[in-house]
Amino acid sequence: MTSTAEPAAQRSNWAPLLLAATGSGLLGLALGWRLAQQQAKQQRRSKPRLVYGAKLGPAATPRSVPPAPAHGAGLRMVLLVRTDAALTPKELAEQSARVMLGMFKKQYKRRDPNLRLWEEGGSRIKVIAAASQNDMLMQQSAARALAIPTHTYAGADRESKQRTVMVIGPAPSGQLEMITQNLPDLA
Secondary structure, eight states: OHHHHHHHHHHHHHHHHHHHHHHHHHHHHHHHHHHHHHHHHHHHHHSOOOOTTOOOGGGSOTTOOOOOSGGGTTEEEEEEEESSSOOOHHHHHHHHHHHHHHHHHHHHHHTOHHHHHHHHTTOOEEEEEESSHHHHHHHHHHHHHTTOOEEEEOOSOTTTTOOOEEEEEEEEHHHHHHHHTTSOBOO
């Protein structure tokens, strides 16, 4: 009878150990889950809120220009139109609208702070004549050298890559004058 009593005694020693192991495992899971919730809550608090036009530190694009003075008083966009391309007034209006909308969408996606300041400052646009595509490309490279955004429209004939209309900005009007000072206004 002693031989059958020993396994029963050993089984009774395992029960508290099994209960303690299960209890500590459940306690560890509960504590781990609670700590994970607290860490997630702290990360949500420390994450910077996304504000329209805000720079988010080192991830900011190199094209983002520091905001101009109060409410975009000196911000404008320049619309360059080629005079050597035979455009009807309807085509000119359509292409100008397309390039302005394209620029607006591009800057809105980049959260450029100057876009909102340009809107609040009256959305000023200056229309300038470019004699050829080379003149337009020279203005584009000068603007990009100053980190001013540009957007072009290639017209209906996209295969030949003939750009007909380009917009530069929004940027301070002084910078835009430096770029486009030798080009006449479109009359």
